[in-house]
Amino acid sequence: MPQSRPPLTIYLAAPRGFCAGVDRAIQIVELALAKYGAPVYVRHEIVHNRFVVDSLRAKGAVFVEELDDIPDTDQPVIFSAHGVAKSVPAAARHRRMFVLDATCPLVSKVHIEAARHHEEGLEILLIGHAGHPEVIGTMGQLPEGAVTLVETAEDAERIEPRDPKKLSFVTQTTLSVDDTASIVAVLRRRFPDIVGPHKEDICYATTNRQAAVKAIAPKIGCLLVVGSPQSSNSLRLVEVAQRAGCATARLIDGAGDIPWGEIENIESVGITAGASAPETLVEQVIEAFRERFDVKLETVTTAQERIAFNVPRELRPTPSSAA
Template sequence: MTELDAIKPKLTVLLCAPRGFCAGVDRAIQIVELALEKYGPPVYVRHEIVHNKFVVEGLRAKGAVFVEELDEIPAGDRPVIFSAHGVPKSVPADATARQMFFLDATCPLVSKVHKEAMIHHKRGREIILIGHAGHPEVIGTMGQLPDGVVKLIETEDDARNFQPDTPDNLAWITQTTLSVDDTSSIVAILRERFPDIVAPHKDDICYATTNRQEAVKAVAERAEAMIVVGAPNSSNSQRLREVAERAGCPHSVLVQRAADIDWSCFPDISTLAVTAGASAPEVLVEEIIEAFAARYDVTVETVRTAEETIAFNLPRELRSTAAE
């Protein structure tokens, strides 16, 4: 131990587990990487494949080209990939009309919500979607059906004030990356107002979102501060930050990577919790811990609240490449 190490203040890092990549994110990134390997660059990706700048820049360096709309893609036979968040039905229809070869990286758990919406519509139910306006997943889910069919509710006040056309024939679905507690409160209001409202057969909030929030709750009261590694436009990462504060952590911040840490926010702490949103790679978590280790005598304690073994199948076109 050097003299410098001897004078460093001690810091216990409570490392949440599970954290970071979920199966849907891992699958989406694999789809881009395997498409690059099989077809060569460029491969076009509509919207960020996942909400993480580090991941996107890494794929861009390998030859992925990110666009917001299909009309930005030059004519030709280059593969086009739809992001993990899902897309409205009009997007694959447009791609087909343009004779594009496309691969769909939509998370299967998002696709499940799309199917639920279509089943409810087929059965004549009025559909409520609990989610955040403007989020790509919400745009994609609402876009599975004609305009105006799916009604968006964002808050408890929205739930209290919502006036359905058919109060006795309602169903609700949700964005997969919401706060479990916030969503429960909204659903409770809807159920009180509309006792016959139809719920999903299985929760729409995905296993990874739920597990990461539970891990944060397990450490929040023990930590003087919490760092959530993730992007500002990542819904599940923002929810982790909010969950930490509500669960008793005095100070919770969202950080993309170590260079973004505002050290003035972490004066004289002895316990720090660290987690990562579902689209944040583990290398960024390690980078954060190393940055603290340069200033503190760090002891890492992993706090695990669940085991995750879920994996999703790749598109058929890429399975042989993955097996090589």
């Protein structure tokens, strides 16, 4: 007689997976390939997910680290969702490249805020992680020295601005909501006149995914976050789960990375996905569990997302083609 499979409840966090900015960026590459043919050049990974990048590469996208890696061409050159320093579009204009900008509009909003603060004569603090493409892009909007990076509350305690009464801050869009709040609290305590964003810089999708993880963390023995190690918002989901009471939280690229040894004797697992991870990877993870366990699937929804961003005008259908 076949051995019965042990029962397992999977709590599926919602929202999870693609955000509007990631969805737009991928659309831009796919529409460019459909309209202009291959190759389409993309500076840096369009989003931080190996599955997405590999699938676009298979369709004819060529990923490069710098514009210098692109030959002279009339084909589209696409900037990733994370945004770029001002020097990059300037170099592209110098080479007369046909550029399609896939920068997330919420990242562009931070760029605009930083520029406005600079024009008003304010010193700018950027709360974020050193080396992340979004941070490099935001700091690169302004002259060297205009932006100071603050990574931790300890950094915020040590910072010595030129003039405490002429100080502002912006943040990376994919940070831990709680970590950022603690850093901002330090800055506001030390510098009561500091100017912050009109609206929170951490994007709605990052906030919503972290809230969904907090909702399921007390119910589960393990959380699996589907996402790539380079993905800031995915790494933050692991940290959020651990702080919310789920000691075992792991980042996995896909079903092949499930740590079976850690979940042999638990009764419940949570699954979520970072903002650049496609739903197909989540489905494969659930299917892998179904092969080993008698799965009961429960979706825990903490928010509804209906935000969508337009693609660049060059890629929108013309009235005749849309008819």
